[in-house]
Amino acid sequence: MNKVNLTEKLARIDQPWSPTIVGELNGQYVKLARFEGEYVWHGHETEDELFYVVSGRLNIELRDRTIELAPGEFFIVPHGVEHKPVALPKADVLLFEPAGTINTGNATPNQYTRKPEQLDRL
């Protein structure tokens, strides 16, 4: 039951591609993450995922087009849609998705993979 200041929380993130939990409601997590460079192609079978850019530039590559996001913009990737986030070169991002979501979705587990129970809470 405390407010969350995005700038304060982001200042405590020390590594890229490692989402941290900053809020929980209705079975969903609010997460913050620093994106740097290219991520991996993946999709989520059942979870829709919101990317809101706090600072920096973020492209969400889809198989048929690219969504270019600036600060103050968000995009919702529907479940089942493959996507690849690419930060240019860095972006601070707020995510909103079901609590059970694995960050690399249906991709073969890799160096970026964090299961929900492995996530830090800031």
Add this chain to the structure above:
Amino acid sequence: MNKVNLTEKLARIDQPWSPTIVGELNGQYVKLARFEGEYVWHGHETEDELFYVVSGRLNIELRDRTIELAPGEFFIVPHGVEHKPVALPKADVLLFEPAGTINTGNATPNQYTRKPEQLDRL
């Protein structure tokens, strides 16, 4: 499947206390609203509700204390907790809550009440 720019959407809101739907995911709505002055005391029996301040100042009065929000800050009101938003004097606010949420919750329906099916989509 389009990105959402908060500033562009907010420029199209012409009346206070009238949430508009700007995104939908996992059974939840992303809404934008302009708050002006005092709202009404209410609670939501089953829905948690996130208030994120885009611009302006917003107080979330609870029965035992007040949460003061500036731009870049959010607060989650858990279900069952009575609250009264007060903008000082105006605030642009992003809300995140289950799609079925009624904006005045368990308060007696009043001039502010908007049922989900009455909300505009921007």
